[in-house]
Amino acid sequence: MKYAIDTSVLVASLVTTDKLHGRAKVFMNKIQAGEIEYGCVSRITLAEMGYILERLTHDAEYAHNSIYSFSQYLNLEILDVTWDFITTLAHLKAINPISFCDNATLAAAQLTNAIALFTKEKAIVTRNKSKLTGPEIVFLEDLERLLDHVNGTKSDTLE
Amino acid sequence: MVISSIRISKILAQKLELVAKQEGISKTEIIRRSLEEYLTKRLTQKPKTFDDVLALIIKRTGRTPKITKDVKSVFDENYAEEPL
Numbered sequence: 367m368k369y370a371i372d373t374s375v376l377v378a379s380l381v382t383t384d385k386l387h388g389r390a391k392v393f394m395n396k397i398q399a400g401e402i403e404y405g406c407v408s409r410i411t412l413a414e415m416g417y418i419l420e421r422l423t424h425d426a427e428y429a430h431n432s433i434y435s436f437s438q439y440l441n442l443e444i445l446d447v448t449w450d451f452i453t454t455l456a457h458l459k460a461i462n463p464i465s466f467c468d469n470a471t472l473a474a475a476q477l478t479n480a481i482a483l484f485t486k487e488k489a490i491v492t493r494n495k496s497k498l499t500g501p502e503i504v505f506l507e508d509l510e511r512l513l514d515h516v517n518g519t520k521s522d523t524l525e
Numbered sequence: 526m527v528i529s530s531i532r533i534s535k536i537l538a539q540k541l542e543l544v545a546k547q548e549g550i551s552k553t554e555i556i557r558r559s560l561e562e563y564l565t566k567r568l569t570q571k572p573k574t575f576d577d578v579l580a581l582i583i584k585r586t587g588r589t590p591k592i593t594k595d596v597k598s599v600f601d602e603n604y605a606e607e608p609l
Binding site: 374377378379380381382383384391394395397398399418419421422423424425427428431432434435436438439440441463464465487488489490 | 558562565571572573574575576578579581582585586588590591592593594596597599600601602603604606607608
């Protein structure tokens, strides 16, 4: 399975107090181990992750190191803001009543034929899911087989 | 932190100056990142696990950040429903 990963998943993987921290870390470890077919994030998503982390911690250096390390060391494709990306994002934002950055995740998914992976912390995406145009959306909370792995009942990999 | 002095060629210094202006960051930070990237590649390749990446972030920052807010509240700060 191919995933375009949203900021909410990235932030959950970093923030130990987040209720989805364990689940997000399992997912990201699977990405890093190559157990998931493909993962990508847009540079816009990385920027959003940075500002969220700085607001959460008041620590700009930590936020910048997180952006840098995620872009350099993770087994993810980092999508540049190309012409295709710009026009896809502009169109999705025009028709979808969610934030610009959330639409950047949808644009990344659309351009790579991936599924957009959010958490339900993005309440506006959760509320509007059925109205959104673009790629398929799934939530980290709903990846049942991943939950099994977190609970230690199975050692299944995500499809 | 330790202080290191290095001698570099004029051409390398000009390139450093140019990239620092383009990126809007200090020359010191570029040197630090370049060294980090090179040494990481030489010594460890990519961190094998995501936990290793998290540990590297904390090590580079030199402290574990204090979380001062709830994640959802930060996400919600900039959201407004749009009547599309």
